[in-house]
Amino acid sequence: MNARRITPEDAEAFILGNTSLMAPPHVPEIRLYLADEVHDLWHKTEEELQEIGLPPPFWAFAWAGGQGLARCILDHPKLVAGRHVLDFASGSGLVAIAAAMAGAQSVMAADTDPFCETAVRLNAAANQVEIGFTAANLIGKKGDWDVLLAGDVFYDKVLAGHLVPWFEELHRKGVTILIGDPGRSYLPNSGLERLAVYEVPVTRLLEDSEVKRTTVWRLARPISPTAPQPCGA
Numbered sequence: 001m002n003a004r005r006i007t008p009e010d011a012e013a014f015i016l017g018n019t020s021l022m023a024p025p026h027v028p029e030i031r032l033y034l035a036d037e038v039h040d041l042w043h044k045t046e047e048e049l050q051e052i053g054l055p056p057p058f059w060a061f062a063w064a065g066g067q068g069l070a071r072c073i074l075d076h077p078k079l080v081a082g083r084h085v086l087d088f089a090s091g092s093g094l095v096a097i098a099a100a101m102a103g104a105q106s107v108m109a110a111d112t113d114p115f116c117e118t119a120v121r122l123n124a125a126a127n128q129v130e131i132g133f134t135a136a137n138l139i140g141k142k143g144d145w146d147v148l149l150a151g152d153v154f155y156d157k158v159l160a161g162h163l164v165p166w167f168e169e170l171h172r173k174g175v176t177i178l179i180g181d182p183g184r185s186y187l188p189n190s191g192l193e194r195l196a197v198y199e200v201p202v203t204r205l206l207e208d209s210e211v212k213r214t215t216v217w218r219l220a221r222p223i224s225p226t227a228p229q230p231c232g233a
């Protein structure tokens with residue numbers, strides 16, 4: 001495979017050949033093509049994919065933040081029912097699938113990884129839901145979303161630095177921002193309202209732990225002290 005020319009056929013063959021259809025432990029009603037111990041995908045592809053300049057296969061795992069957020073949406077469907085939803089940094093599409101199952105009016109998944117479009121398409125089909133997809137980098141962009149879902153996105157300092165002002169801007173415009181996070185290093189420590197807490201089983205290979213305490217947050221106030229305050233705040 002060449003990094004600049006991954007066809008959907010290449011991606012589909014790779015995904016089907018290196019994963020199995022299984023339920024993430026905290027969201028058993030959804031099935032996804034996920035890496036398992038048999039395929040040892042994380043190690044194999046870190047070496048193989050690095051050689052051709054591709055990122056690690058985030059799409060092949062149901063991350064703790066995504067599992068917590070998907071659980072919360074399925075248990076509290078009013079969070080998304082009837083709304084236009086963006087699942088930012090969708091990976092496998094887990095959170096987007098949960099939103100569609102919970103009755104969202106439309107769901108768009110966004111991820112810049114070149115395998116994700118195919119992974120999301122296969123996973124949506126496996127769960128009989130319809131999800132749109134974009135590989136565009138939406139950070140800083142506006143859309144007609146009512147709700148933005150972000151599962152496990154605060155793991156990288158640079159990414160977090162871009163997300164905070166974007167999330168604040170969307171929040172000011174009336175978009176509900178819901179975040180699933182298992183205590184990643186760059187989660188903002190202000191402006192967030194706790195909605196739910198779960199003990200989420202995770203892959204020891206990735207997390208060096210079997211369970212991650214995962215919180216679902218709603219952006220409630222400006223995160224950064226310098227952010228403009230709404231009138232009367």
Ligand SMILES: C[S@@+](CC[C@H](N)C(=O)[O-])C[C@H]1O[C@@H](n2cnc3c(N)ncnc32)[C@H](O)[C@@H]1O
Pocket residue numbers: 058059061062063064065066067088089090091092093094095110111112113136137138139150151152153155159
């Ligand atoms: C830890 S994974 C989380 C995946 C999924 N939300 C979950 O919880 O299972 C982080 C994802 O962020 C995606 N990502 C990173 N930067 C991005 C960007 N600028 N736009 C969209 N996706 C991005 C990566 O490709 C990866 O799939």
